[in-house]
Amino acid sequence: MTPGQFREEGKKIIDWIADYYENIEKYPVLSQVKPGEILSSLPENPPLHGEPMSAMMKDLDEKIMPGITHWQSPHFYAYFPSNTSFPSILGDLVSSGLGVQGMIWATSPAATEVETRVLDWLAQAMGMPEKFMSGSTGGGVIQDTASTSALTAVIAARERATKFESNETGVRQKQVAYISTQTHSSLEKAIKMAGIGKANLRLIEVDDQFAMRPELLDAQIQKDKKAGLLPFFVCGALGTTSSNAIDPLRKIGEIAQRENCWFHIDGAMSGTAMLCPEFRHFMDGVELADSFVFNPHKWMFTNFDCDVFWVGNRNELINTFSILPEYLKNKATESGAVFDYRDWHVQLGRRFRSLKLWFVIRHYGIEGLQFHIRKHVELSEKFTQWIKESDDFELFVEPPLNLVCFRHKKGDDFNMKLMNTINEKGKIFFTHTKLNNQVVLRMSIGQTHTELQHVEEAWNIISDTARKLA
Numbered sequence: 001m002t003p004g005q006f007r008e009e010g011k012k013i014i015d016w017i018a019d020y021y022e023n024i025e026k027y028p029v030l031s032q033v034k035p036g037e038i039l040s041s042l043p044e045n046p047p048l049h050g051e052p053m054s055a056m057m058k059d060l061d062e063k064i065m066p067g068i069t070h071w072q073s074p075h076f077y078a079y080f081p082s083n084t085s086f087p088s089i090l091g092d093l094v095s096s097g098l099g100v101q102g103m104i105w106a107t108s109p110a111a112t113e114v115e116t117r118v119l120d121w122l123a124q125a126m127g128m129p130e131k132f133m134s135g136s137t138g139g140g141v142i143q144d145t146a147s148t149s150a151l152t153a154v155i156a157a158r159e160r161a162t163k164f165e166s167n168e169t170g171v172r173q174k175q176v177a178y179i180s181t182q183t184h185s186s187l188e189k190a191i192k193m194a195g196i197g198k199a200n201l202r203l204i205e206v207d208d209q210f211a212m213r214p215e216l217l218d219a220q221i222q223k224d225k226k227a228g229l230l231p232f233f234v235c236g237a238l239g240t241t242s243s244n245a246i247d248p249l250r251k252i253g254e255i256a257q258r259e260n261c262w263f264h265i266d267g268a269m270s271g272t273a274m275l276c277p278e279f280r281h282f283m284d285g286v287e288l289a290d291s292f293v294f295n296p297h298k299w300m301f302t303n304f305d306c307d308v309f310w311v312g313n314r315n316e317l318i319n320t321f322s323i324l325p326e327y328l329k330n331k332a333t334e335s336g337a338v339f340d341y342r343d344w345h346v347q348l349g350r351r352f353r354s355l356k357l358w359f360v361i362r363h364y365g366i367e368g369l370q371f372h373i374r375k376h377v378e379l380s381e382k383f384t385q386w387i388k389e390s391d392d393f394e395l396f397v398e399p400p401l402n403l404v405c406f407r408h409k410k411g412d413d414f415n416m417k418l419m420n421t422i423n424e425k426g427k428i429f430f431t432h433t434k435l436n437n438q439v440v441l442r443m444s445i446g447q448t449h450t451e452l453q454h455v456e457e458a459w460n461i462i463s464d465t466a467r468k469l470a
């Protein structure tokens with residue numbers, strides 16, 4: 001493909017994406033295909049000869065689009081938001097166009113320095129303590145997902161706790177990690193992958209708001225110490241996945257600090273709300289954290305993948321992950337004047353992900369981002385109000401931000417039937433969880449183009465369908 005052909009085809013694809021967004025509400029939000037349907041529509045053998053772009057676009061429309069679940073639809077309320085925006089798409093396109101591999105500063109200085117600057121901007125805009133900024137002891141790095149950041153935090157914590165010995169000797173000591181029964185599964189996965197083992201993972205019980213009970217954390221740590229074990233890692237949630245519960249971060253952080261445990265805060269979705277000063281009380285105690293993670297690819301209008309991982313002491317990361325083979329040696333690294341982000345995480349190769357963040361932040365401005373976050377929280381408050389006024393439904397837990405957990409009074413089977421009936425129709429898509437062994441329906445309100453009329457329509461569909469089924 002020549003640059004001229006690229007220009008021509010590229011413009012058509014931009015038009016195709018713009019048309020998609022203009023028509024997105026016409027698609028069933030949840031893909032209606034059966035397992036294997038897309039696979040069987042694609043030829044078993046790869047094409048021997050190159051094909052024209054028009055043939056690919058035809059198949060995209062006819063064969064692939066039916067298998068798309070429309071995460072960017074304003075009627076998408078399932079799981080958690082994974083919202084994007086046009087500036088983000090364009091930033092990602094430029095990043096693809098440049099094709100930069102920014103594994104170390106020397107392989108493309110801008111990829112490193114834009115990332116440093118943008119993450120400092122975000123830290124400042126979210127009221128993060130000074131230690132998480134690059135001009136201080138810490139700094140931020142972009143990773144693919146919060147799961148990878150959790151693994152990074154657990155491994156760095158494991159190393160710090162053994163004075164950076166277990167990298168050399170393997171995990172020999174009996175280290176113990178603490179999360180709550182509501183913590184995201186990526187933490188359990190990280191503990192397993194880091195060689196700690198599930199047997200040394202403690203799940204601390206939660207209160208009636210599904211937040212970790214710090215006194216139980218403390219008691220468990222004391223018990224483990226008495227048994228000769230080494231507590232090394234505690235995770236607090238700034239918004240759990242099931243119900244968006246906010247753990248008491250200050251109390252957890254104080255215990256973690258007293259016990260020399262690494263304190264990781266998982267704010268995968270709700271971290272974005274810290275852009276608004278009125279929500280920052282949820283992260284009271286953040287200065288006690290060793291690491292903090294949040295996903296702009298969830299609620300900050302930045303397309304997947306883009307996860308921000310901040311640490312208070314970058315040397316702990318670098319001492320854990322740095323390895324310098326001959327072929328990567330260079331003057332800039334030797335000078336000590338640059339960040340080589342490959343030393344801050346597991347992977348070596350890195351995309352220029354900060355570019356899309358830079359586009360998003362500059363397009364919206366902090367005020368623009370705050371406007372949209374506040375709007376989603378207000379829409380959730382409206383939905384909550386309708387649940388409270390309804391005779392048929394009950395609110396399961398008071399929502400702190402943009403996730404409403406509720407259920408129909410007729411019980412588990414009815415709730416599942418209600419949700420499946422609605423989702424099969426394709427107008428809206430929402431999902432469920434289980435809390436206290438009961439089925440709970442979740443409205444996660446955070447898509448870029450979701451407005452009041454969409455949420456009203458969703459509530460009408462839910463309440464009308466419930467009446468009909470009952």
Ligand code: PLP
Nearest residue numbers: 145146147184186239240241268
């Ligand atoms: N933590 C929480 C609270 C989450 O809700 C999620 C995803 O739902 C994750 C971590 C994992 O996110 P990722 O897909 O970026 O690994």
